[in-house]
Amino acid sequence: xxxxxxxxxxxxxxxxxxxxxxxxxxxxxxxxxxxxxxxxxxxxxxxxxxxxxxxxxxxxxxxxxxxxxxxxxxxxxxxxxxxxxxxxxxxxxxxxxxxxxxxxxxxxxxxxxxxxxxxxxxxxxxxxxxxxxxxxxxxxxxxxxxxxxxxxxxxxxxxxxxxxxxxxxxxxxxxxxxxxxxxxxxxxxxxxxxxxxxxxxxxxxxxxxxxxxxxxxxxxxxxxxxxxxxxxxxxxxxxxxxxxxxxxxxxxxxxxxxxxxxxxxxxxxxxxxxxxxxxxxxxxxxxxxxxxxxxxxxxxxxxxxxxxxxxxxxxxxxxxxxxxxxxxxxxxxxxxxxxxxxxxxxxxxxxxxxxxxxxxxxxxxxxxxxxxxxxxxxxxxxxxxxxxxxxxxxxxxxxxxxxxxxxxxxxxxxxxxxxxxxxxxxxxxxxxxxxxxxxxxxxxxxxxxxxxxxxxxxxxxxxxxxxxxxxxxxxxxxxxxxxxxxxxxx
Numbered sequence: 151x152x153x154x155x156x157x158x159x160x161x162x163x164x165x166x167x168x169x170x171x172x173x174x175x176x177x178x179x180x181x182x183x184x185x186x187x188x189x190x191x192x193x194x195x196x197x198x199x200x201x202x203x204x205x206x207x208x209x210x211x212x213x214x215x216x217x218x219x220x221x222x223x224x225x226x227x228x229x230x231x232x233x234x235x236x237x238x239x240x241x242x243x244x245x246x247x248x249x250x251x252x253x254x255x256x257x258x259x260x261x262x263x264x265x266x267x268x269x270x271x272x273x274x275x276x277x278x279x280x281x282x283x284x285x286x287x288x289x290x291x292x293x294x295x296x297x298x299x300x301x302x303x304x305x306x307x308x309x310x311x312x313x314x315x316x317x318x319x320x321x322x323x324x325x326x327x328x329x330x331x332x333x334x335x336x337x338x339x340x341x342x343x344x345x346x347x348x349x350x351x352x353x354x355x356x357x358x359x360x361x362x363x364x365x366x367x368x369x370x371x372x373x374x375x376x377x378x379x380x381x382x383x384x385x386x387x388x389x390x391x392x393x394x395x396x397x398x399x400x401x402x403x404x405x406x407x408x409x410x411x412x413x414x415x416x417x418x419x420x421x422x423x424x425x426x427x428x429x430x431x432x433x434x435x436x437x438x439x440x441x442x443x444x445x446x447x448x449x450x451x452x453x454x455x456x457x458x459x460x461x462x463x464x465x466x467x468x469x470x471x472x473x474x475x476x477x478x479x480x481x482x483x484x485x486x487x488x489x490x491x492x493x494x495x496x497x498x499x500x501x502x503x504x505x506x507x508x509x510x511x512x513x514x515x516x517x518x519x520x521x522x523x524x525x526x527x528x529x530x531x532x533x534x535x536x537x538x539x540x541x542x543x544x545x546x547x548x549x550x551x552x553x554x555x556x557x558x559x560x561x562x563x564x565x566x567x568x569x570x571x572x573x574x575x576x577x578x579x580x581x582x583x584x585x586x587x588x589x590x591x592x593x594x595x596x597x598x599x600x601x602x603x604x605x606x607x608x609x610x611x612x613x614x615x616x617x618x619x620x621x622x623x624x625x626x627x628x629x630x631x632x633x634x635x636x637x638x639x640x
Contacts, residue, residue: 160478409498
């Protein structure tokens with residue numbers, strides 16, 4: 151049997167198993183409950199939460215984009231470690247408060263909280279639309295990653311468009327049937343698999359190609375400029391300002407992702423704090439991913455790749471022999487990395503459409519109608535991401551950073567809602583619109599960014615200025631001030 155056929159069989163077996171686990175996790179739960187679909191009836195434990203949040207980090211961008219960045223950009227790839235170690239820290243502060251408010255007022259989304267705090271349907275709809283646009287970018291990253299895996303590991307027998315279509319179909323069916331509980335338990339399986347694959351593969355490639363970590367970096371020093379591994383050096387692809395601002399945006403923006411913010415509603419305050427304390431361990435798990443990229447320097451010719459994101463699949467097919475089973479196991483690990491994020495992203499996007507875009511416009515919807523809207527949204531959001539995966543030109547890391555630029559703009563409204571009683575709906579709405587506008591201008595239209603800062607940080611600065619200025623200029627009524635105080639004091 152041809153190796154690529156064996157690889158397909160092995161990856162298919164994995165996908166079927168993961169799908170079955172997701173369905174079993176939801177057995178005995180209501181298919182028509184918004185609470186179950188959106189927040190697992192607020193009953194996820196510490197073990198599941200750690201893997202669920204970790205699986206979001208260890209996605210296609212880490213498994214494929216991480217080696218690609220290490221291979222092509224050197225020290226800039228260390229962004230992934232900083233992002234993993236620091237990204238969840240703000241949750242220790244805001245998570246318990248959000249969990250209390252969610253349980254007290256029956257919130258399911260970030261939009262639910264902001265709608266209640268600022269008494270503004272307009273703000274919620276804007277949050278929902280921006281969320282969905284960012285979700286589409288992030289999901290595109292996962293679908294593109296899965297397509298790469300199928301294409302390379304089947305020796306081109308599955309073209310990119312078909313691999314992306316398979317990914318789209320899997321994600322849609324999976325999320326529609328499983329909800330957040332199914333995604334969470336599948337993420338446990340997927341996280342364990344991808345971590346084992348990453349460590350074993352990294353250890354083998356570093357030893358096989360260079361004889362160890364020390365000789366590997368000696369080889370990198372010979373092949374690349376002396377400051378290739380120094381942030382901001384002449385040989386670095388990223389300035390110190392660009393690198394630092396990307397970390398700041400990712401750290402502030404991490405818990406602003408609606409599908410992660412919503413996890414505050416799925417568990418207890420204590421479990422949130424314990425998850426944050428244990429979470430930096432995932433940064434250690436990401437180290438071998440970067441080693442794979444560094445090991446490829448001087449081994450993989452740059453002209454052999456259409457994109458640096460393909461460096462890991464290239465190493466698998468050219469350095470691991472022709473075993474279809476090995477291809478399949480490694481492919482399953484890569485699929486696990488992408489799927490563990492794709493299911494959470496698609497689920498989050500569907501909940502945002504149902505609760506934050508449609509529900510404010512039709513406030514009297516029945517639960518079953520709302521669930522139908524969410525499940526239709528899964529299909530439409532997935533279709534948009536599929537289109538961008540096929541026809542878009544951005545790489546995996548660029549897609550991730552671009553999505554963060556939009557999503558971080560929720561931070562002023564969220565922190566204002568939780569900690570500043572003076573914040574007003576006008577300030578929140580105008581600040582968000584200005585921040586998103588500035589971000590997209592510098593991300594898509596401008597030829598250069600001031601001081602080489604991340605577009606999202608420029609938008610965030612503008613957002614905060616407008617939010618604070620308008621909130622201070624227009625004094626809220628006594629009723630609004632008292633309403634805001636209830637959130638601050640909760």
